[in-house]
Amino acid sequence: MCDVTIPAQTLAAAATDPAAAAWTRIGHEAGADLLPWLARTCASFAIHDRETALALAGFTAVDASDEDRATYAGAIAALRELAVQGLPVASTDAIFVYLQQAILGFDGDDLWGHEPDHVNDGEVDVECPACDEGHLLDLTSDHSDIEPGLTSDLAVRLHTEAVQAGRHEVAATFTRLFGRFTCPECGVKSEVTASLAGVSA
Structure with missing residues (x-):
């Protein structure tokens, strides 16, 4: 099935059931060599059933080395297309954000392939660049201490x-x-x- 350390029976169980417990092990152990299997498996699932697997694939892709990204470029491109297809019809707001994050992971964005899920958390830890004081900022309220804005092209896109x-x-x-x-x-x-x-870059 795939030259990985995850047992074939685990992969088989996951491939037949998007809610299988086997996905937990895969989530902990998936490496870049699993990307072709993830691409095939996600393509075989219905559009909503593949959402969690695509999020996992995004993390796997963004953490891959440049060499592995080149080796598995076809699988990454296929996974990206599936994520793009699923974005407009994501089952929840949280899944929508995870799919956006996965797409950035497939694009190889080392920072934003990890960070958009602060939106799902509803808060973010920051350190003042001037005094290094740490603060936990609320992202969910109109009464937040944050002055809203879109400070980059990526911000506008998302x-x-x-x-x-x-x-x-x-x-x-x-x-x-x-x-x-x-x-x-x-x-x-x-x-x-x-x-x-503590950004993930």
Whole structure:
């Protein structure tokens, strides 16, 4: 089936049932060499049944080496297309964000292949770039300490995708993730995304 350390019976169980417990093991152990299998398996599932597997595939792709990304470029492209197809009809707001994140992972974006799920968390840890003071910022409320904005082309893209899909709460949350905050300790204003604490890059 695939030259990986995950047992064939585990892969077989997962391939026949998108809700199988086997997916938990796959999620912990998947490496780049599993990408072709993930592409075939996701393609065999109904559009909503493949959502979680696509999110897993996005993490697998973004963590792959440049050499592995080149080796499995066809599988990554196929997975990306499936994620793009599923985005407008995602089953929940959270899944919508995970699919956006997966697409960025398939694109090889080392930072944003990990970070958009702050939108699902509803909060984000930041460190002031001036005084290094840490803050936990609320992304969900109009009364947040964040000044909303869209401070990059990527911000505009993710926000536009959310608006076009009718995901208005997600879109509003993106304006906070890509907004600015003023440090209450030293008064310096900075972009939230430039101040992310412990980013995955």
